[in-house]
Amino acid sequence: MLEAVARAGCEAIGENRVAEAEAKLAELGRLGVRWHMVGHLQRNKAGRAIHTFDVIESVDSVRLARRLNAEAEKAERLSVPILVQVNAGGERQKSGLEPAQLVDAIGEMLDLGRIGVGGLMTMAPFTAEERVLRRTFATARECLARCQAELSGFDGRTLSMGMSNDFEIAVEEGSTEVRLGTVLLGERPEVRWT
Secondary structure, eight states: OHHHHHHTTOOEEEESOHHHHHHHHHHHOOTTSEEEEOSOOOGGGHHHHHHHOSEEEEEOSHHHHHHHHHHHHHTTOSOEEEEEEBOTTOOTTSOSBOGGGHHHHHHHHHTSTTEEEEEEEOOOOSOOOHHHHHHHHHHHHHHHHHHHHHOTTOOOOEEEEEETTTHHHHHHTTOSEEEOSHHHHOSOOOOOOO
């Protein structure tokens, strides 16, 4: 499937788990596309992520950004493009910085030499309730605008939001990048990767 996706002209492949991406890359190679980490990243896997992914979209803390920066230095990788995950829906079970913390946190990340903050990422609550989805996506859009206005040196323009169940609303609310899996490839099979 991934080979077909690359041949069809998709420019990026997103993966939720480091081990799964490593296994696919070992089997398929890079396929001429960028590989994005879109799932929660634990700090203890930051070094592996640096070697595996072109972009890390799920940076949910300054601590993780610092760890990625240190791992990039060790790997002699000049720049690691990241997106900062904002918990725009206010869900306790979701990762991401709270909107009120965002400007200060990104300000700290901008001082890290090997991290390039390209914008924000958010995940909306899993609901069909349009009002909730629009509010979440609008909050993320407003957060990006606030960071652009208040942080000198921040030129992030990417707003990664919207998945198979809500991408149309996300685009209407300003998304510049959507993460589509199920709508393109069908339901995800249950596979365990180490």
